Amino acid sequence: MRRDPRLEIITEAIERLIPGATPAFLAVTVTETLPGTGEQTHTWTGRPEGLATRVFTALYGRPRTEDQRSPLARAEDAKRARDIVGEAGALMAAGSALESAPWYPCRPGDLVHVHYEATPAVPAFGETYIVGDAGDGLMSLQQLAHTLPGTVEDAAGMTGCYAADAADCPVYGLWFEAGPHRLTIVRDGRPVHVGGAR
Template identity: 75%
Template sequence: MRRDPRLEIITEAVERLVPGATPAFMTVTVTETLPGTSNPDGTPHRHEWSGKPEDLGTRVFTALYGRPRAEETLSPLAQAEDAKRARDIVGEVGILMSAGSGLWSAPWYPARPGDLVHVAYEQAGATPAVGETYIVGDAGDGLMSLQLLAVSPGRPPEQEQFSGPYATEAADCPLYGLWFEAGPHRLTVVRDGRPVHIGGAR
């Protein structure tokens, strides 16, 4: 299970109020100072709320969308296939049309040359868990490439031919295939040495 991506975006926006801060060490304080009142020591009378960025993000999310709920860790493609199997054409079309919305609305989008993208695949039967790391490059004319850098140990030799399926020489959005087919919950995006998207966990 993973959190709603809209809640992640709101929380990350709060965390970025202090550039370069470590979210685990951050707190948010909202203060109301009441005019014409004072405490016995002469200081203005105040009401105050304090909490973590995630607490504030959850309050904003709840006001906009209702209480957050965990979502299944399925890629947009897998969700669309589930809807198709259920003969839910409206749901299938809706999923396909909004498949990239979480990517396009991410505060770190679009991808930049030098971004590292890691995709983690879970163990499936006898096939062990494996990860692939890609790098985004400048392909010229406003396009970007996605090149396979490394595959973590564990992939059987007979499956090596399937490595790097998302590599591309030139694309407007080189991460869309990964986002749509593998799913955002399997992706970690690192920019300038800092993770800007961590799939499946915060």
């Protein structure tokens, strides 16, 4: 499982306080000497990664430990392992997480942004969609913009694939295929789901 790069940067910054030190042999000590008491002190001693985790938690919340794969990828991995219970469980858990989200169901006017990680062939990019009213209780999902560099021809077939003319839940495909950790949903100008952060 991949660690958060922000946590890695904080840990490395602490480890580099002593140039050329071997991280495995480092310890961090924070000392408080009380004024007017002379020798009375309080100390905290720990490993650099322990201090980094405390700093990270203060800045961003607890480090993410959950699986950063989409529900569909988890289900496919379970299927390859011939684990039918794991496959069904991954899909059912994702469905429950979607339907129990406080912002669910989507509403017309919701903005949905999906972030794609860089691959060897394609740089990191994002797409933004808007939820619309398709009538008869259904909703649409129309692409507004994308940040994939290059020409329109380059982006053809790589963007807009989650657009839907009419659906019960227009974010269903994005939630299961891209994964909730890659989605940001904005309602009335306020983020109601920020998948890339706690």
